Amino acid sequence: MTALVLLDHEGGQIRKAALSAVTAAARLGDVHVLVTGDAALAQAASRIAGVSKVLHAADARYAHELAEPLAALVASLAASYDHVVAAAGATGKNVLPRAAALLDVQPIPDVVSIVDAQTFVRPIYAGNALATVRSADAKKVLTVRSASFDAAAAEGGSAPVEVVAAVESPDVSRFEAVQLSDSARPDLESARVVVSGGRGMGSEEKFHALDPLADALGAAVGASRAAVDSGFVPNELQVGQTGKIVAPELYMAFGISGAIQHLAGMKDSRVIVAVNKDPEAPIFQVADYGIVGDLFEVVPQLVEALKK
Amino acid sequence: MKILVPVKRVVDYNIKPRVKADGSGVETAGVKMSMNPFDEIAVEEAVRLREKGAASEVVVVSIGVQQAQDTLRTAMAMGADRAILVLTEESPEPLAVAKVLKKLVEKEGPSLVVLGKQAIDDDMNATGQMLAGLLGWGQGTFASKVDVADGRVLVSREIDGGTEQVSLVLPAIVTADLRLNEPRYASLPNIMKAKKKPLETIPAADLGVDMAPRLTIVSVAEPTERKAGIKLGSATELVEKLRNEAKVI
Numbered sequence: 001m002t003a004l005v006l007l008d009h010e011g012g013q014i015r016k017a018a019l020s021a022v023t024a025a026a027r028l029g030d031v032h033v034l035v036t037g038d039a040a041l042a043q044a045a046s047r048i049a050g051v052s053k054v055l056h057a058a059d060a061r062y063a064h065e066l067a068e069p070l071a072a073l074v075a076s077l078a079a080s081y082d083h084v085v086a087a088a089g090a091t092g093k094n095v096l097p098r099a100a101a102l103l104d105v106q107p108i109p110d111v112v113s114i115v116d117a118q119t120f121v122r123p124i125y126a127g128n129a130l131a132t133v134r135s136a137d138a139k140k141v142l143t144v145r146s147a148s149f150d151a152a153a154a155e156g157g158s159a160p161v162e163v164v165a166a167v168e169s170p171d172v173s174r175f176e177a178v179q180l181s182d183s184a185r186p187d188l189e190s191a192r193v194v195v196s197g198g199r200g201m202g203s204e205e206k207f208h209a210l211d212p213l214a215d216a217l218g219a220a221v222g223a224s225r226a227a228v229d230s231g232f233v234p235n236e237l238q239v240g241q242t243g244k245i246v247a248p249e250l251y252m253a254f255g256i257s258g259a260i261q262h263l264a265g266m267k268d269s270r271v272i273v274a275v276n277k278d279p280e281a282p283i284f285q286v287a288d289y290g291i292v293g294d295l296f297e298v299v300p301q302l303v304e305a306l307k308k
Numbered sequence: 309m310k311i312l313v314p315v316k317r318v319v320d321y322n323i324k325p326r327v328k329a330d331g332s333g334v335e336t337a338g339v340k341m342s343m344n345p346f347d348e349i350a351v352e353e354a355v356r357l358r359e360k361g362a363a364s365e366v367v368v369v370s371i372g373v374q375q376a377q378d379t380l381r382t383a384m385a386m387g388a389d390r391a392i393l394v395l396t397e398e399s400p401e402p403l404a405v406a407k408v409l410k411k412l413v414e415k416e417g418p419s420l421v422v423l424g425k426q427a428i429d430d431d432m433n434a435t436g437q438m439l440a441g442l443l444g445w446g447q448g449t450f451a452s453k454v455d456v457a458d459g460r461v462l463v464s465r466e467i468d469g470g471t472e473q474v475s476l477v478l479p480a481i482v483t484a485d486l487r488l489n490e491p492r493y494a495s496l497p498n499i500m501k502a503k504k505k506p507l508e509t510i511p512a513a514d515l516g517v518d519m520a521p522r523l524t525i526v527s528v529a530e531p532t533e534r535k536a537g538i539k540l541g542s543a544t545e546l547v548e549k550l551r552n553e554a555k556v557i
């Protein structure tokens with residue numbers, strides 16, 4: 001059996017989450033990958049360990065991973081594969097369900113575990129339940145959570161690259177512009193340590209109180225929905241049911257109450273720390289270590305203690 | 309221009325879902341049900357487009373049990389003009405829902421279909437994309453801003469590393485993300501008015517759509533619960549624990 005992985009990219013780089021999709025696909029069989037964009041991306045794809053063939057959709061219409069042309073291409077290539085896999089990120093979730101509809105297949109989103117070639121485990125109800133589902137479709141179309149599968153090594157492979165021709169698709173969409181936040185910090189979804197702030201941070205300015213701590217730990221910065229909605233930080237930092245799903249070694253929550261929608265995005269972290277001035281905050285029910293106190297006092301103390 | 313908004317009745321987002329003892333699913337009997345929060349945002353956006361004069365009519369549709377009427381009435385209290393209930397006892401998967409919606413699109417001829425980006429029960433995040441695929445329409449998913457002008461819709465989309473804009477030819481599909489708008493509360497007079505707005509019921513069987521599920525639920529289980537840990541008195545103590553006990557830093 002062979003699986004086709006759609007490798008998504010952003011800012012000229014293959015997303016780290018896509019490397020986890022390669023690992024998941026390897027559980028299902030031989031791995032071919034499909035990548036759009038320039039030749040450098042195809043070369044990067046060919047170096048990923050465990051990939052046996054790269055399909056490069058070099059045509060310019062695919063460069064921005066627009067769903068309308070890309071889903072049509074994925075659906076046409078799917079003829080040769082048993083499984084079509086992508087990371088459960090913005091691209092995978094945009095393109096794969098559309099491709100599945102073209103194939104008359106019910107997609108299986110957010111897979112966290114593979115039982116066998118047709119049976120998969122996925123969270124439902126914001127992770128409050130885990131459903132094991134078996135697909136009766138001839139082809140399986142799935143997105144996988146990067147937090148649940150280790151990333152394949154980015155170097156070590158030497159797969160051949162084959163350029164694939166464009167296929168017909170409705171010409172109904174146009175890419176206009178993109179604004180990527182340029183952060184020097186590690187990627188939220190793959191960071192070892194995540195330092196997150198909630199409504200308790202108070203303002204955009206005061207949110208920066210977390211910067212020295214994140215610097216000291218080499219951590220990525222995350223946020224609750226309340227912090228994003230209040231305009232403290234941009235939306236791509238949101239952790240939770242409708243934001244990023246993270247499972248770092250260490251997750252530190254400051255001024256976050258611990259709503260189920262937030263927990264859905266971080267409760268699989270190995271160690272959870274919570275700092276909250278309310279001793280009854282639900283976040284303490286999932287935290288391994290908690291401090292009841294004012295975060296604006298605790299954070300500088302942590303930075304000091306880390307220096308020792 | 310007509311806008312179609314599919315709305316789903318789901319377990320209220322404030323309720324902590326419980327897995328049934330026999331592992332067959334999540335308990336929904338006797339649990340408070342509400343409109344999927346993303347669908348409230350979708351309804352709000354459609355109503356605002358009509359209020360701005362960009363649309364003439366907002367039609368809401370739900371595929372589900374008789375009680376989904378309540379959800380449709382809520383949508384009409386928010387400002388939708390009329391409603392369609394496609395009646396079924398099953399819980400159709402997104403593929404089946406998309407096929408049903410395609411039939412309704414062919415019947416109603418909307419220029420825009422605005423859906424929620426995901427339903428908070430099954431978290432599939434699929435129906436809008438699948439409907440767009442079946443219709444061959446453009447899709448603006450995870451929308452945080454929508455502008456309709458000159459036969460096109462410009463959609464700002466929330467993506468992994470930021471935001472992007474796509475421009476789509478109408479008719480098109482939009483799926484609503486959390487920050488698209490803040491839905492209004494229905495006022496009491498509007499709730500009363502909504503009771504008199506037209507609500508048509510169509511048995512799903514009449515649409516001639518294959519709704520057979522493709523996925524079988526093998527089991528539904530509770531995830532392993534995390535245990536509450538310990539409370540510490542100081543930052544120094546915390547750093548010591550993280551270094552020597554948890555060994556994560």
Ligand SMILES: Cc1cc2nc3c(=O)[nH]c(=O)nc-3n(C[C@H](O)[C@H](O)[C@H](O)COP(=O)(O)OP(=O)(O)OC[C@H]3O[C@@H](n4cnc5c(N)ncnc54)[C@H](O)[C@@H]3O)c2cc1C
Nearest residue numbers: 198199200224225226240241242255256257261262277295
């Ligand atoms: C459909 C839907 C989807 C959602 N998706 C998400 C999601 O993906 N992610 C998400 O996070 N939320 C999501 N939410 C929102 C979620 O329900 C909560 O509203 C949100 O997580 C609350 O954020 P918060 O904990 O920062 O704010 P609050 O609940 O207001 O908590 C703030 C906390 O800060 C503490 N605090 C205040 N000041 C200080 C201080 N100086 N020092 C220490 N502690 C302090 C308070 O005691 C309080 O516990 C979703 C909601 C819905 C309806």
Ligand SMILES: Cc1cc2nc3c(=O)[nH]c(=O)nc-3n(C[C@H](O)[C@H](O)[C@H](O)COP(=O)(O)OP(=O)(O)OC[C@H]3O[C@@H](n4cnc5c(N)ncnc54)[C@H](O)[C@@H]3O)c2cc1C
Nearest residue numbers: 314315333334371399423424426427430431432433434435
């Ligand atoms: C594995 C699995 C387990 C299930 N378990 C249960 C269960 O325990 N109990 C149960 O009752 N059902 C269950 N179902 C069925 C389920 O409730 C959903 O109807 C179905 O899977 C659709 O997924 P979704 O709502 O997450 O779609 P999404 O694609 O996330 O929905 C996106 C949007 O599509 C629109 N939409 C979706 N469905 C409808 C609808 N019916 N009417 C109108 N608009 C709609 C809304 O605008 C919504 O915001 C299960 C299904 C699966 C696949």
